[in-house]
Amino acid sequence: MSRRTKVGAAALVAVALTLTACGGPAKNDTGLKGADQAVGKADINPQDASKVKDGGNFNWPITVMADNWNNWQLDGTVGDGADMQRAVMPNLFQQTADAKIEPNKDYLEEAKLASTDPQVLEFKINPKAKWSDGKPITWQDFESMWKALNGTNKAYEVSTTTGYEDIEKVEKGATDLDVKVTFKKKFAEWEGIFSPLYPKSMFDSPEEFNKGWVDAPKVTAGPFKIGSIDRTAKIVTVVRDSNWWGDKPKLDSITFRQVDRTATADAFANGQIDWYDIGSSIDNFQRAKTTPGAVIRQAATADYTHLTFNGADTSILKDPKVRVALMKGIDTKAIATALLGQMLKGAPQVVGNHYFLIGTEGYQDNSAVAAFDKEAAKKQLDDLGWKLEGDVRKKDGKDLVVRLVIPTPNPVSDQISKLTQSQLKEIGVKIDIQAVPVADFFKQYINVGNFDMTAFRWTSSATPISDSKGIYYLDPASTNQNYGHIGSEEVNKLLDQANGELDKTKRIALANEADKKIWELGAQLPLYQAPGAVCVRNNVANFGAVAYANRPYDYIHMGFTS
Known part of the structure; x- marks a missing residue:
């Protein structure tokens, strides 16, 4: 999602x-x-x-x-x-x-x-x-x-x-x-x-x-206007606006139809929809190759999948050192290969930056502090007092159980959560997967910080620094899109400097300094860039x-x- x-x-x-x-x-x-x-x-x-x-x-x-x-x-x-x-x-x-x-x-x-x-x-x-x-x-x-x-x-x-x-x-x-x-x-x-x-x-x-x-x-002001909104059928239709002053749209209308991720290939084959995002789904990729009248189109996109951690005082992951230890226990390359390996003739794009995507100006891999290393992850948790007792680590009588909230139905989120669960089990962390209705996912869980970990996709842009400020800036008075409430005065200062720097080279350098600090805080773990x-x-x-x-x-x- x-x-x-x-x-x-x-x-x-x-x-x-x-x-x-x-x-x-x-x-x-x-x-x-x-x-x-x-x-x-x-x-x-x-x-x-x-x-x-x-x-x-x-x-x-x-x-x-x-x-x-x-x-x-x-x-x-x-x-x-x-x-x-x-x-x-x-x-x-x-x-x-x-x-x-x-x-x-x-x-x-x-x-x-x-x-x-x-x-x-x-x-x-x-x-x-x-x-x-x-x-x-x-x-x-x-x-x-x-x-x-x-x-x-x-x-x-x-x-x-x-x-x-x-x-x-x-x-x-x-x-x-x-x-x-x-x-x-x-x-x-x-x-x-x-x-x-x-x-x-x-x-x-x-x-x-x-x-x-x-x-x-x-009130609207675009080439299309609202034709109808049917919340029962979960369909929105926009139609040409006769008052539009620009080039006339080629289409009479566009119908936006809610379709479960698991049903998009069938909906396309049945003529209910005219396109769908293949994303990380091998099933959708295979169906696209064999469906009559279909063509697969591909372009590098500003889209990556990640895990967000919750650092609020109410979360078991409030300690940044614990969050970084968990990151070290997650093999992002293995997850990327499991999701994308069967689709790609090249290597999956494992992302090492929160601001710049691979192939864009400014990209550098700043992920070393959280690089996959199971033994280092175990030692770090040991040093933090989370000792292994049986299959699960404990501290002060409390099990290290992390609630991972994902939307359902969504087979990609389901696969990512199970791979994460399996990998973190190896370092003594129990992942409790909570699958919630897709319609409730953001509004009732992510927006209000009702999770310990979660997985979804970010879409970036041509202005990636200001684009992402609200995600990584810690403002006690407003969540913005910092759903995990993770940040620091140092990150805030660097982001302020970057957003106010008119020299592009200096601006990129400041953003990369901020990115290194974000990795150290264990805020988010990018997994892979979408094909x-x-x-x-x-x-x-x-x-x-x-x-x-x-x-x-x-x-x-x-x-x-x-």
């Missing part, structure tokens, strides 16, 4: 797909690429608009319905919800396949860094851009968003304050369509801030922000394995060739 990280200062930055690069589809009679995969190449069957059929409905699988249609509220950041939100909300910036960010001309005529000292941004809004209630998009939407997200009013249950807490003021420029943003502290990865944008009315009160958009978006393979119908154009161009997907140009 996927939880999306923050892009720049924006939660789930929504950006349009730019068809700048593509590669040929992976042949169905071969394995997928592993660590040898090139970064920045999309595999989407790019087609000119004239070759894409006008009309049709695209069936899109989701794992869960949106918990909140407000992307900025703590419960609104689940990946499936974001994919639906991006089709109907203003995405001010667009992220390309090769991890670059550009202003989206449908909303912004210009976005520029006007000054560096003090740092000032200037936005010029497209005069055609309007909300679905007929109101123009203006500087006031930006101002209201900043005031709600800057952290000064704790009643707003925000998923991130990154970037917004550094702003001194948001002002009207020459007209209502000109926005001037002045920072009190420098914010380096500013591209993507205020995206997705929401209307001023959503920020009017904490109650409206937190609960007003739980059931549906009240980035999807199964899609062979007559689908401008969609597939999009690399970094998923914020948003190209909802306007995707469609069918026949």
